[in-house]
Amino acid sequence: MELRIQNLSKTYPNGVRALRDVTLTIPNGMFGLLGPNGAGKSTLMRTIATLQEPDSGSIQLGDIDVLREKERVRRVLGYLPQEFGLYPSVSAEALLDYFAGLKGIRDGAERKAAVESLLQQTNLWDARKKAVGGYSGGMRQRFGIAVALLGSPQLIIVDEPTAGLDPTERNRFLDLLSEIGENVVVILSTHIVEDVTELCPHMAIIAQGEVVATGSPNDVIGEIRGKVYRTKTEKAALAQLREQHEVISSKLVAGQPVVRVFSETPINGIFQPAEATLEDVYFHxxxxxxxGVEA
Ligand SMILES: Nc1ncnc2c1ncn2[C@@H]1O[C@H](COP(=O)(O)OP(=O)(O)OP(=O)(O)O)[C@@H](O)[C@H]1O
Structure with a gap:
């Protein structure tokens, strides 16, 4: 199964251009969609999930025309939105059983088996009798993915699932995603660069509604490899460095700014060559x- 998005554009009634001519080919496996707040990730995810219409463009999932055959898409889709409501006083087990019914798993024994297996897979088995209202953020997200996985979907969309999770819960969630399988399309939308580096063989960076880079993390990093330099400096010297160089990022390390810059030509003096990272590409x-510079 391959997802092909072509020339997708969307302008909201208030004039915000959320998607500008987005073209992406997304193969099986984990695909990272990386972008800052407001980049258009959720708009793209909701459009693929058949929840909203673009102004123009097309989306093809295997032989399904996503914008025209919404019912067919919904049968093979598992979607974990950025925010979702739950019935707080109901147990995870009962709620998952209810969602399984909605998903069309009518046979009682089959539904019980699906619910049990997903509660095990998401490590919620021991907490299955607890009301979901009492779940921690990480447990809620794992419950969300259990719901998304009902009915063995072929296309799984998870929109910023790790935002707000502590490192242990984040790792647990990412491990769970990486176990989903290579024969389905999994789109992980996130603003956390490490989520993509650690997990996704294919990715895209989206900014202001436009795709600004796509490929494997290694390909994407390759575009700036050998062109990144770093230096330690003083806070007072930062403004001048910014004027003279194309600064990618500056971070305080033990109180002292460490600056990374991009340069097409070798620079020396106070700078040392640095190993380019996905974070460099992202900020750059x-x-x-x-x-408004074309990359
Ligand atoms: N229903 C809407 N009406 C008007 N503007 C909207 C609507 N939904 C989103 N936007 C705007 O469209 C742009 C893209 O928003 P979107 O939610 O798709 O981005 P995002 O990358 O998912 O960001 P975030 O991480 O903040 O959710 C933003 O400027 C946002 O304010």
Missing amino acids: RLARKAK
Whole structure:
């Protein structure tokens, strides 16, 4: 199964251009969609999930025309939205059973087996009798993925699932995602660069509604490899460095700014060459987009 998005555009009635001519081919496996707040990730996810219409463009999932055959899409779709409501006083087991019924799993024994297996898989088995209202953020997200996985979907969309999770719960959630399988399309939308580096063989960076990079993390990093330099500096020197160089990022390390810059030509002096990272590409592309420079 392959998801092909072509020339997708969307402008909201208030004039915000959330998607601008987005074209992406998403193969089986984990695909990371990386972008800052407001980049258009949720708009794209909701459009693929048949919850809203674009102004123009097309989406094809295998032989399904996503924008025209919504029912067919919904049968093979598992969607974990950024925010979802639950019935707080109901136990995870009862609620998952209810959602399984909605998903069309009518046979009682089959439904029980599906619910049990998903509660095990998401590590919620021991907490299955607890009301979901008492679940922690991480447990809620794992419950959300259990719901999304009902009915063995072929296309799984998870929209910013790790935002707000502590590191242990985040790792647990990412492990769970990576076990889902290679024969389904999994789209992980996130603003956390490490989520993508650690997990996704394919990815895209989206900024201001446009795809600004796509490929494997290694390909994407390859575009700036050998062009990243770093230096330790003083806070007072930062403004001048920004004027003289294309600064990718500056971080305080033990109180001292460490600055990473992009340069097409070798620079020396106070700078040392640095190993390019996905985070460098991300900040570099966002900065260029914000300045209106083509990458
Ligand atoms: N229903 C809407 N009406 C008007 N503007 C909207 C609507 N939904 C989103 N937007 C705007 O469209 C742009 C893209 O929003 P979207 O939620 O798709 O981005 P995102 O990358 O998912 O960001 P976030 O991480 O903040 O959710 C933003 O500027 C947002 O304010």
